[in-house]
Structures are given as C-alpha cells and as structure tokens.
Amino acid sequence: MSIHRLGVRVALGFLLVVVVQSLSAGEVQRCAVDDMGKELCIPAPAHRIVTLSPGATELMFAAGAGDKVVAVVNYSDYPPEALKLPLVGSHTRVDMEALLALRPDLVITWVTGNPPAQMELIDELGIPAFAIEPRTFEGVSSVIERLATLAGTEHEGLAEAERFRVGIAALSEQYRNAEPIPVFYQVWEQPLMTINNDHLIGKVLQLCGGVNVFGDMPRLVPRISSEVVLQADPHAILTGSVEGVSDGQLDMWKQYSELTAVKKNNLFFVPASPISRPTPRLLEATRIVCDYLDSARER
Amino acid sequence: MSRLRSRDLVINVPGRSDGYSLNLTIEPGQTWGVLGPNGAGKTTLLHTLAGLLPARRGEVVLDDTPLKDLKRRDIARQMGLVFQERQDSFPATVMETALIGRHPWLSPWVSEQCEDQTLAEQALEALDVEHLSDRLLTTLSGGERQRVAIATLMTQNPGIWLLDEPTNHLDLHHQVKVMNLLQAQARSGKAVFMCLHDLNLAARWCSHVLLLYTNGDACWGPADSMLVPSALEKLYNQKLITVEADGAPIFVPVRPGPTP
Amino acid sequence: MIRPLLSLGFLTFVAVVLALGLGSVTVPLPEIWQVMQGEGSALNRALLLDLRLPRTLAALATGGLLAVAGALMQVLLRNPLADPYVLGLSGGAAVGALLAMLAGMGTILISGSAFAGAMLATLLVFGLAHGTGSWTPSRLLLTGVVVAAGWGAVITLMLAITPSYKLPGMLYWLMGDVSYARAPWPALAVLVLSVVLIMPLARNLNVLARGPLQAAALGVSVRPLEWTIYLLASLLTATAVTTAGSIGFVGLIVPHMLRLVLGNDQRIILPASALAGGTLLVLADTLARTVIAPEQLPVGVITALLGVPTFLYLLHRSR
Secondary structure: OOHHHHHHHHHHHHHHHHHHHHHHOOOOOEEEEOOOOOEEEEOOOOOOEEEOOHHHHHHHHHOOOHHHEEEEOOOOOOOHHHHHOOEOEOOOOEOHHHHHHOOOOEEEEEOOOOOHHHHHHHHHOOOOEEEEOOOOHHHHHHHHHHHHHHHOOHHHHHHHHHHHHHHHHHHHHHOOOOOOEEEEEEOEOOOOEOOOOOOHHHHHHHHOOEEEOOOOOOOOOOEOOHHHHHHHOOOEEEEEEHHHOOOOOOHHHHHOOOOHHHHOOOEEEEEHHHHHOOOOHHHHHHHHHHHHHHHHHHO | OOOEEEEEEEOOOOOOOOOOOEOOEEOOOOEEEEEOOOOOOHHHHHHHHOOOOOOOEEEEEEOOEEHHHOOHHHHHHHEEEEOOOOOOOOOOEHHHHHHHHHHHHOOOOOOOOHHHHHHHHHHHHHOOOHHHOOOEHHHOOHHHHHHHHHHHHHHHOOOEEEEEOOOOOOOHHHHHHHHHHHHHHHHOOOEEEEEOOOHHHHHHHOOEEEEEOOOOOEEEEEHHHHOOHHHHHHHHOOOEEEEEEOOEEEEEEOOOOOOO | OHHHHHHHHHHHHHHHHHHHHOOOOOOOHHHHHHHHOOOOOHHHHHHHHHHHHHHHHHHHHHHHHHHHHHHHHHHHHOOOOOOOOOOOHHHHHHHHHHHHHHOOOOHHHHHHHHHHHHHHHHHHHHHHHHOOOOOOHHHHHHHHHHHHHHHHHHHHHHHHHOOHHHHHHHHHHHHOOOOOOOOOHHHHHHHHHHHHHHHHHHHHHHHHOOOHHHHHHOOOOHHHHHHHHHHHHHHHHHHHHHHHOOOOOHHHHHHHHHHHHHOOOHHHHHHHHHHHHHHHHHHHHHHHHHOOOOOOOOHHHHHHHHHHHHHHHHHHHHO
C-alpha cells in the first residue's frame, strides 16, 4: 500500500469521527480542523463564504461550493466564474468593512499569506474563519474534503478529493521506478530563487522521478546564485509561466552552452498558477512536469 | 544691583599658555570696555564670565556665590549677554525676539503678560526698531538685527549687561545712540561690560577698560589710566597719534608712507 | 493664541466624523448618531465600533505622535528637515519589531521590542554624534541619516533571511498601516500626556530654537532639556511605530506647514502638531481605504506621496 492510500484511510476515519461526534451532540453542527490545528464548528452548512486567497477560491469551487462563495480577493482567476464575484481587496490587504458588510458565515484564510494581524481581527469580529494551506498532495484532497464538510457539499467535494488522490497515486505509481534525472526549478529569475524538497513543487519533481538539485537546502524558497546552478549541472530546467509558454525567463541560461539542460534543449515552461497553487489543477501540472522530464530523459 | 567678580580666572583659549590670571570686579554703575586684537580671547572671556564656557582655572563669582553653584535661570535674572553671532533656523518676528528676554522671569506655566509686552515695546522703542516689531528677523539689515538683540537684553533687564561688539553693523548715529543708552543704563545702577574694537568709543564712553593681549597678558583699570598710547600701541602693534577733542582722547593710526 | 487650536480642534472633529462616515460601506449620519447612542443595527455597530472607530483613533494618535515627535526633533536640531523617520528612530523601531516577529513573538513583545529599537536608535545617534564633545545639529542630523541608512540595510538583510511564510506580516508592517490597529487607547494616552507634560517646557523650546548659547544665556539648562526632548521624541516615535508600523513624513510636513501659518511658538506648534498630524493621518487613512476600494492602500504610501515632494521643496528652498 502506498503512502497516499494510508493517508486516505486516516483522513476518512478522521472525517467519520468528526461527523459522528457532531451528530451525537444532537445538532446539525459541522466541524473541521483547519491547517493551523484549530477546530471550527458551525451550526449549519456555510452558504455565505468569502475566500481570502486565489487558491482558497479555487479549492472552494473544487469542493463543489462555488455557488456559496459571495466574495473573493484579487487574482482569483480560476475557475472563470470566480472572476465575476465581488472583491474584498487583496490577500495582504483585505477591505474589512466590505467583508463585514457581506455578513459571511465562513471566511477561508491563508495560513502564511494573510498578515497575522488581519486574521486576528477577523477572529475578534467573531467571523468564523478557517485557515488553510495544503503542503502535500494529500493535504489538497484533505482540505477539499474539509471545505466540503463545512459547506455541506460532501457529495461533489469528496468525489473531487478522491479524483485528485487517485490521479496523483496513479502518476506516483507510474513514475516509481523512473530513471532519476537532476532538475532545477526556477521560481524567479531576478533574484534567482528555487524551492527545496519540502515545497509542494519539490514534491511534484520527486514524484516524476526528478532529483531537485537544491532539494536539501534548508529554506523552503532559497535564494541562490547562478554559479551554483552551473556547478550542479541540472539536466532539465523548469519554470512557471503564464499559459506555460516561453516568456524569456530562462533565456539567461542559453549563454551557458556547456550546461547539460541547455545542450539538450531541456528548458521547460509549466503553467504557473496550476503548479504554484495547491489545488486540483496541480494534478494537470504534475502530468506536464512528468511529461517534460520524460522527454528530457529521451534526449 | 549685582556685582560680578573673577577670581584668579584664566580663560580657556585653545593652544595658549595660561598668561595672566584675571581678578576683575565689575561694579554696578561701571561701564567696561574690553579692547584687544583679533584672537585675544575677548569673546571667550565674555562667555566665560557668563558661565557659558568653563574656565581653565579660577572662578567667576556673582555677588558672593560662585557661578557654578547657581541655576542658569537665577544667573539669567542677574546677567544677560548680547552675542556677536546669532542663529535663526526658524523664522521669528522682532517682537517675539524681544519677548524672549522675559523668559528667565516667567514661570513655566505662565505666558507673557501685558507688562512683559510693555517692557519689550519700550526696549524696541529705545533702540529705534519699534516700527519693525511685526517684521521677520530674517528680513532685517545687520544693523537692525543688532539693535533688536540689544533690545532683547534690555527686555531681559538684568543687573549685569555683557555685550560682544554691540556697535557692530551700526551706523554712526546708532553707534552713538547705543553707547549713550549703555552709559545711561550704567548710571541707573547696571554694570555694563562689553567687547569693543573701536578704541575711540571706549575712550568716549567707558569708565573702565580691560586690555587683553594675544599672549594672554591683561591689564585693567579706570579708562583714563589705561588708555595711554604706549599701552595701546603695544596692544594693537600699531603706531598711534593721539589728539583730543570734546574732552576725550582720540586715537588715530599712523599712516604708513614715505617718511618726510 | 487659543483660536488656532480651537479651529484645528474643530477640523480634527470634522475629519473624525468624515472618517467614521466614509468607507466601503456607507453609513448615513443619522445612523452614525444612533450607533453613538448605543442603538443601531448590529452591522452598523460592528462597522463603526469595531472597525472604523479603533482605526480612526489609531490614525489620529499615530499622526499626532509623529507630528509632535517631528516638531520636537526640529527644535532640538534647529533644522526643519529633522524627523523621526529621517533620523533613523523609525528604522530602529522597525528593526526591533521585525526581530520580534522573526522570533515569533506575540503582539505585546513586538511592541516592546519596537520601543527598545527606537531607544537604541536614539542612544546610538546621540552617542555617536556626541562623540568627542562637539555636538552640532548638522553632525547630529548627518549621524541620524547614516544610522537610518544602516537600519534600512538591516531590514533588507532580515527580509532576505526571513522564512517566506513570515514575509506578509513583516512587509505589511513595514509599509505602515492602521488597517488592523485594534487598541488605540495607549497611543492616545501617550500623546495627550506627552503634550500636557511638554507644555511647561514649550517656552524653553522657543528659546532653544535660538541656539544653545542664547538659550543658556536666557536661563535654560540646555543639555538636560535636549536629552528630555530626545527621549520624549523617541517614546512618541516608538509608540507610533508600534501602533501603525513605519509611517514616514508626517513628522516632517505637519510642523513645517504649521510654522508657515502660525509662526514658531512651540506653545502653539506642539498642541497644533498633535491635532493637525492626527487630522492628516485620519484623512490620509480615509483616502487609503476608499480611493480604490475594495483595494486597500497602506496609509504610509499616501503620506509618503505627500511628504516626498514637500521634503524636496524644503531642501530646494533652504539653499
């Protein structure tokens, strides 16, 4: 049994316990534990939800509760329906008045993306808040399930969570014995930044049989010099870009013809928001990364 | 009525040996003129007497108390000083400047009253600057500002007046006016002590004179005993001709030129 | 003498009412009145009492604190370009606060650490400028500017080594914002107390503005007074910074504008700075939260946009 399967069991068992508990209390109360470890119980399924990060918007739609979202923050561009929703500012600066006036019964916050002061204020105002930030594949499925629980859309939510779980598991199985290939993932060009193995993108690389040349760096998003990239000599260089087409972000590497990745023309562009947001679209992005690494192995 | 004394005072002029120590007594009613070449330490002496600079040796005594044992506020009620150089980083009007003189007399919570205003107006009038009272200091000429500074001291109304070159920038008429005013103040019981660079003003208006030499030597006494050509020629390193007019000596520098 | 203060007080009142009335959600005046009387709908009550009132009062206090701190610094250094931001006090407070955030401390410790940072900046600038005994305003200003640049570098370094998940909180704080200010009362109390306590010294400050020698000759104990001002200005700055992060230029523009209109009597300038600084920040914050609502601007951006041209104009005119 793979690690993911085990995760499924644990998550489902947990969910069961939560629901049973709340039923025994004699109320139609819905409870879930957020990614900060705090349990939130709401008396009825949330139907006026505000999401305070683009990822949270996407996950809410994935959980089947898109029609219960009443407002979002800037850059909530997926799914396209989200673009029509009213805004309450950006994830770093939320218009608290607009938020309050919407009388939300659930606000989905972003553990490390929203300033702590903002989350404290939401708590003080007595608005039910649920902080999320999936850092693993299983975390994505689990958060969809928990959001579905809170919104009362378990039917669609659990199915979508399972689709993602199964999809990732299948890819994981497919690439379990893939030939390891040294990879460099460029998060940003100037300053040059990458990710380590703890980052979800790092996990994507590993799943596809890639060996992140900076996987052991202590920081989640290390800032590095181009010299160490040359020294590491990755066989493939990946970066995120809008629509996954070249936008010149990797051109700087072309001057180093001795780099294996350049020699073999293994400079790849992955659609940026699917790879960087912990949402079901990560499955598609992972497929793309795996395909790229496959073609890199062949060259 | 205040009396200012210096006991074995050696002023701190950097790089100069101690020289002669000063034992001055400046009594009410006296008008002192300090004469000396540039760099002799006239301003340093004035600031030391006012307690603004530490002495190298000796002490300054106000009535019977050493200056260092007195609070600045108490000193300021008895002794005031007109500086040669003035700072004005912020705009201020002539009236505001004169009223500043009341500062040592007012308690922290009290603001200037009518009588303070009247004192300031009288002082400005005495120095012919009352018509400028709403003007900004920065818009005045050098001579007008000098007169405002003296008016400020007059508003402060201490027993001892220290002035650093009070006739600087003044035209002849106002030089005379200021010197007359200082003499009148002395006659009314103040002690006036000023640095001068014009020998003849000292000769005409001062009752006492202090000669300050570049090497730190000094001598002092009643004006007529001090203002003798030999001493003054040595002081300024300049040959002088003495003439007498209107009952006072007048010193004129000898013009260098072809000897007959 | 009282009249300009009364007019400013009225302006402040108008600004506060405006700030309470304006926002992403419009609350009409009658309903504001209802809420003030303890009635009104739950939403209006939450909007006004939980969001706008604390925020407006925080802006009022912060603006007042910074303006008074600026006015004090300017007299101290006899230089209209002095300001807690320019002199590195804000920088020191910011470094203190960021260090506490980096260490994962709570709100109260962050405030304490910011205060310690402002004090350290004070001692550093004063100590270094004091140095060998000569202590001229230009030397002090220059020391302050250099130390401020140093704080800037330390801040950049800290941001570079900060785990990315802590960045939003730190950046938000650095930009200066009253959006989430919750407890304006300590800041307001510090402001009112400081102004009341400094008033007996105000005439001393007038005299000090004429230069330290002239001040001493007029009976001012110059050195103790200078230390008192510097410490008080640090306290005011640290309180402002812990309330609303690092907001620049209020301390520069407000006293300067007031001097242009009211002259340079600190007995008027200091309380007027408290009122006008508060009013300015209340209005700037109202602008910041409404101008492109629902997008929110940090109020520090608005004050800097006003402050930078003013500063340059001052520099240009002073030479």
